[in-house]
Amino acid sequence: MENKDLKIIFMGTPEFAETILESLIENKYKIISVYTQGDKKVGRNQELQKSPVKILAQKNNIPIFTPEKLKLEVENIQKQNPDLIIVAAYGKIIPQEILDIPKFKCINIHPSLLPKYRGASPLQNTLLNGEKITGTTVMLMSQEVDAGYILSQATTEIYPEEKLPEFSQKMAQKSAELLLKTLPDWIDEKIEPQSQDASQATFCQMLNKEDGKINWDEPAEKIFNRFRAYYPWPGIFTFWNNKRLKLTKIALSPNDFSEKKSGEVFSINDDIFIKTLEGAIQIEKIQLEGKNDADIKNFINGYPNFIGSILN
Numbered sequence: 001m002e003n004k005d006l007k008i009i010f011m012g013t014p015e016f017a018e019t020i021l022e023s024l025i026e027n028k029y030k031i032i033s034v035y036t037q038g039d040k041k042v043g044r045n046q047e048l049q050k051s052p053v054k055i056l057a058q059k060n061n062i063p064i065f066t067p068e069k070l071k072l073e074v075e076n077i078q079k080q081n082p083d084l085i086i087v088a089a090y091g092k093i094i095p096q097e098i099l100d101i102p103k104f105k106c107i108n109i110h111p112s113l114l115p116k117y118r119g120a121s122p123l124q125n126t127l128l129n130g131e132k133i134t135g136t137t138v139m140l141m142s143q144e145v146d147a148g149y150i151l152s153q154a155t156t157e158i159y160p161e162e163k164l165p166e167f168s169q170k171m172a173q174k175s176a177e178l179l180l181k182t183l184p185d186w187i188d189e190k191i192e193p194q195s196q197d198a199s200q201a202t203f204c205q206m207l208n209k210e211d212g213k214i215n216w217d218e219p220a221e222k223i224f225n226r227f228r229a230y231y232p233w234p235g236i237f238t239f240w241n242n243k244r245l246k247l248t249k250i251a252l253s254p255n256d257f258s259e260k261k262s263g264e265v266f267s268i269n270d271d272i273f274i275k276t277l278e279g280a281i282q283i284e285k286i287q288l289e290g291k292n293d294a295d296i297k298n299f300i301n302g303y304p305n306f307i308g309s310i311l312n
Helices: 015-026 052-059 070-080 122-128 164-187 220-229 296-302
Strands: 007-012 030-035 040-042 047-049 084-088 106-110 133-140 150-157 236-240 243-252 265-268 271-275 280-288
Touching: 007 015, 007 070, 015 030, 015 052, 015 084, 015 164, 030 052, 030 070, 084 164, 106 164, 122 164, 122 220, 133 164, 150 164, 164 220, 220 236, 220 243, 220 280, 271 296, 280 296
Parallel strands: 007 030, 007 084, 084 106
Antiparallel strands: 040 047, 106 133, 133 150, 236 243, 243 280, 265 271, 271 280
């Protein structure tokens, strides 16, 4: 079957999924409809915001569905008669009745080397754990989350300073490339799906705002990895004078400063550091609760007693 003849339903929501959908459109795959999360209220004004996938689908005149419950969409999807459903970071569990509809099954793109990092936040957990190598997986979907048969995988290097936005974009591109390589062989029945080793499975959780809380009794490298993983949301934070203090730009210090206490703020040659269990974090930008983001030197000008304080 040629690309142009394959009827595909795409399910996805964020920028990661948008990159994959765009690659399918550019390579002349026939996307008959898109399923994505509904518009969300964002910001102080609670304005409705469309998902990146919805915006791309609208630009390409692709029919869009944003159901609250997919179980109510079984008949609609049956009527569309897709040959294949492709899922990338959709954000909803897909019922078995839908998984069973397409001739060529439902394919999911998951940005980890499964069975490692099954679940909702593989990219964040990869950075959080300081991984040096990761990858992406194209797999058949099953009712158990991220446990389906593997069709293909590809590995990639992680750079030490890489934060979530650039890491996510890189992984989206790698995932799109792998999917485009995999689809023709899957359609031509040249791939023998491989089962996952469930004994090697690791899992990652949904993120919430409090995950960014810093523990100064952890090594500096672990805190820096938390910064990379949770940038820009939920961000990492501590407390000073009973106010939440967000660290918006930091770096690892090469020195240990063993004479200092964990959480202690100190200055060396006009540079500002916070001691950790092992090593220290250098602070470049900071945001006090209720205030704007500030360069650390400007912050110290306004709050000189920050130096010498102990954060918690």
